[in-house]
Amino acid sequence: MRKRIVAGNWKMNKTYEEALTLVSEIDNMVKDEVNGDVTVIVAPPFPFLQSVGKLTQGNDRMHLAAQNVSEHESGAYTGEVSAAMLKSVGVQYVIIGHSERRMYHHEDAQSLYKKLKTAIAQGITPIFCCGEPLEERDADRHFDYVDKQLHDSLSYLSNEEFDNVVVAYEPIWAIGTGRTASSQQAQEMHAYIREQLSRMFDAEAAFKCSILYGGSCNPGNAKELFSQPDVDGGLIGGASLKSRDFTDIIKSF
Template identity: 60%
Template structure:
């Protein structure tokens, strides 16, 4: 049985006090209302990681994620944060390869392979983002593009390593736009991703990899999206900043 996951990517939002308030609300709601084994992940900004981590410590359904890490172990990289630093404060997951990082900071598949290696060496699970632009989808090259992202960043891993990676498919054209891939579009690409993994690692290994949907998921469309055969949860942006909306998405697995 694949792990069901709902991760909240808070992006560059929330001061420390606001982050603690939101984490506290989510924590209490999850404790009181969620009766499934879904893994709930909170990804606040770097400045709030330690405090939020302490607030949710010991809660079996809640885990802490960073929104990024650097692809080198240490050195003269002003303003960056290393995997060792994240490990030292109890981070369990790190989001890497988000479309915003690729677009605004020119992250490459090669750098993401380095990040993946460092994270796995430190027993931190990567949440590896992949996805296509509207232009790529309209040109009909979206499937090959996403396959290339996976191949160049992950396919050097062995089977055991690959199974620790969480994959988040994010159609770039549906992030923050209010547009959402149809359930058919979401399932199609999730199936493509799983079959591509199977082509390298075999069907049994591919069947164990959690693949999340990451494009304008909300309480209304989450139940239908999460019911798709190959969709194992969501990487949630805007809706994760509202505790009730986020927990409603989490509860989509039990409703």
């Protein structure tokens, strides 16, 4: 049985007070309303990680993620945050390779590989994002595009290192656009990703890997998406900023 995960990527939203209110609401709703075996992850901005983590400490279902990590271990890298620093404030997961970071911060495959290595070395589980832009889908090149992203950053990991990696498929044309991949489009890409992973790593590791869908996932479409055999949960953007919507998505399993 694969781990079912719903992760909220808050991106660059919320003030300190708002972040604490949001996470307290989510924490209470998850305690009161969520019965099944779902791992819930919140990824607030860096300055709020420690306080948000403290608020969720008593809830086994709730986990803390960072939205990014430096590829460097330590040293003269102004503005960077290392995996060891994240670990020291209780971070358990980190989002790596989100399309917004690839696009606006020019993160390339080699840098993402280094980020994966440093997170894994600290025992932090990477949530590795992949996904194609609209022109690649329209040109029917989406499978090749995603395959290259997986290959260029993940394939250099050992089986052991890969064991804890979570993958998130986020088609860029569905991020923040209100447009979602249909459950059939999500399923066929997730099955394809799993097949590619089984070529790079042990078949069992590929089978065990949780593959999340991201891109305008909301309470209205989550059930249908999560019912697909290779969709093991979601990486949620806008809807994770509203406790009611986020909890309803978690309850969609």
